[in-house]
Amino acid sequence: MRVRFAPSPTGYLHIGGLRTALYNFLLARKHGGTFVLRVEDTDRTRFVEDAEADILSSLTWAGIQFDEGPGLNGGYGPYRQSERSTRYAEVANHLIEHEKAYIAFDSSEEIDALKERLRTPENPSPRYDHETRLSMSNSLTMSSEDVARKVAAGEEYVVRLLVTPGSQIKFTDVIRGEVEFDSATVDDQVLVKSDGLPTYHLANIVDDHDMAITHVIRGEEWLPSTPKHVLLYQAMGWDVPQMAHLPLILSPTGGKLSKRNADKQGIPVSVSQYREAGYEAHALVNFLAMLGWNPGDDREVFSMEELIEAFSLERVGQSGVQFDLQKLEWFNEHWLRSRSDSDIADELETSIQDTFSDVSREHLVEAVALMKDRLSFASDLLEAEYLFRRPSSYDEKSVAKRWKDDSPVVLAAFADSLESVDEWTLDKLEEALQTFVEIHEMGMGKIMFPIRLALSGQPSGPGLYEMMALFGKDETIARFRACNDALA
């Protein structure tokens, strides 16, 4: 089995592209096949300089490694279509010679004019096809001498697929079953553009064949052009690979998940945006895997290894799926919690030191331990400033509501009593507070809030004893006094 992911470097890797890559990768790994990365850079007008680098680094970040691709030749290279031009020309010529394709000289203005002329409310987008080609300038309507002369004169031309009406083009989609198109509804697709470069349709089938691809797994947007591809395979006498068209990922409201659309809804579309926003790679992969596929049982949390084990094309769904950021966030929290404290500390080390100087390693690891269950993203820890420095302010609403007249006295008294705690441990601290409330015959509720406020400035957070243990005796007592001073 050989599969491929074939992105076009016209933009950064899209979330849908990552899922397509993932499914290809999973299938290859599951069956001991080969996963090829091919860069389809035939559109010079939309080429984006750093897109390929982004695609490569995004895949690496997600844990998807290719076996063959740019910089990793497996005997089928090169893996950039811009480096394979002669092969496409060869195939195009073969098609022309065998009357499966033809040369057309029509300028884009002439084609626009044709469409303008034929456009009606019932037919808003006329095609260049078996009917209209008869009235255009191409090697079917011109003498071969005229064609040869124009070509020799260096006139621009394109190569078009010659589609003959009257047949049914059938193929089996692994996900959708039998799919059938009437050849009369297929247009004469341009195969070679006037700049001499192939279109996707030509380059794609040539490469899939030459690279011995056995399974073409791609987005559903390609389903309508598949009959053209089938025709090309047949014209060349090549076997058609197994086809699998994945359901599209839709926006949360059901429309297309375009950049524009998604931005409006606050949904990142490129993988690098997720990476920058601090999403766990595992979470994104896990979420994407479940978007259109399921294992057939109730499991939802999967590591990459488990996905490889469980994945199959047969369990991929057929209908479009809406993107749900909340579910992604749930996966993110889950995977974040599965990481070790020290691993998360490693990730945050630099930004923590930049924001709060002189945070010891032990302190950071302990802070992570205290907060891990309360974070959505690892970087959210930076927002819990009180874990790393004394509060500079106290949450106003909470103060207004729960800071009572006797709070300063209670807090000061407790601070005094803490002076005599010799062993600064969770147990001793709990004991100290218990004893304190008993001696003063007060309810625990009376003192817990002032302590929390003094320690963190916030109405919620980690346990009191945990925080006191983390801050140490001197700092804890200092925070009590500072709070009293500030709220006096």
Added chain:
RNA sequence: GCCGCGUUCGUCUAGGGGUUAGGACGCCGCCCUUUCACGGCGGUAACACGGGUUCAAAUCCCGUACGCGGUACCA
């Protein structure tokens, strides 16, 4: 318009002739915790519609509606 693909809780989905239509996210409640979370338990909520086939249809067939995709010298 035409061509194609779809349609089970708000969302992701299981189920493919006989099910109290199951799970997850979200939301709500309870428990745990004198905080907030995590966790546990429970609740809310769905077979697009109309015809057929059948003893029996969410499940098979047809139609309609709706959604999505395509209709480029973009991929």
